[in-house]
Amino acid sequence: MYLTPIQTTEADLAADRAPRTVTTLLVGKLLCRGTVEHLCRIRNISMSGMMLETHHPLGFGSGVAVELRSGDRLEGNVVWTSEGRAGVEFAAAIDVDHILAQVKAGPEGFCGPAPRAPRFDVECAARISCFGRHIDVTLENVSQSGARIRLPRPPREDTEIILSVPGLPSRRCTTRWSADDKAGLIFLEPISYxxxxxxLEHCTLDS
Incomplete structure (x- = not known):
């Protein structure tokens, strides 16, 4: 019995090589122009590129990198821009399935520190309300899910407080840790993107 060989066409080969585009919504840390950091979202991603959404204007041809909560870093060049969005072509092809699996993995999937929302270093005056007292503090870093503050006598671990930062909605928090003159806060409700x-863009312009 003879088997008819299967003919592979150029269209079939092109389909095999075509990158698989995945629509998603990944929050990351956008790095460009040296050490400046910005918040961004990845709207879709393929093995060859991604579409970013960011409040920071990007220029055509500029090199950028995006750090994800998993620690993965995606690097490339801007190939198109629109208001609030930009297309980035990767410097090298990526494994989309691996990237998505890492981002969605729970703490048990990592040997090192558990993934967390991107944090941004800042240095600005803020205030906390604790047991009816208002205390001036310095905000040292912030993410959508938490912050770090500095003050002479930080509240104890698991203390519920309210954090007020000029320009941001007040947030109810719980102290996750407290040491020396610093405390780590977890927001009971995340700050919206x-x-x-x-x-953050306003802070960058002021610094």
Whole structure:
């Protein structure tokens, strides 16, 4: 019995080589122009590139990198821009399935520190309300899910407080840790992307 060989066409080969585009919504840290950091979202991603959404204007041809909560770093060049969005072509092809699996993995999937929302270093005056007292503090870093503050006598671990930062909605928090003159806060409700992104850009312009 003879088997008819299967003919492979150029269209079939092209389909095999075509990158698989995945629509998603990944929040990351956008790095460009040296050490400046910005908040961004990845709207879709393929093995050859991604579409970014960011409050920071990007120029055609500029090199950028995006760090994800998993620690993965995606690097490439801007190939098109539109208001609030940009297309980035990767410097080298990526494994999309691996990237998505890493981002979605729970803490048990990592040997090192558990993944967390991108944090941004800042240095600005803020205030906390604790047991009816208002205390001036310095905000040292912030993410959508938490912050680090500096003050002479930080509240104890698991203390519920309210954090007020000029330009951002007040947030109810719990102290996750407390040591020396610093405390780590967890927000009971995350800061929205549309609140935090423009606020960070304003901080960048002021610094």
């Amino acid at each position: 549309n609140d935090l992104g423009p606020w």
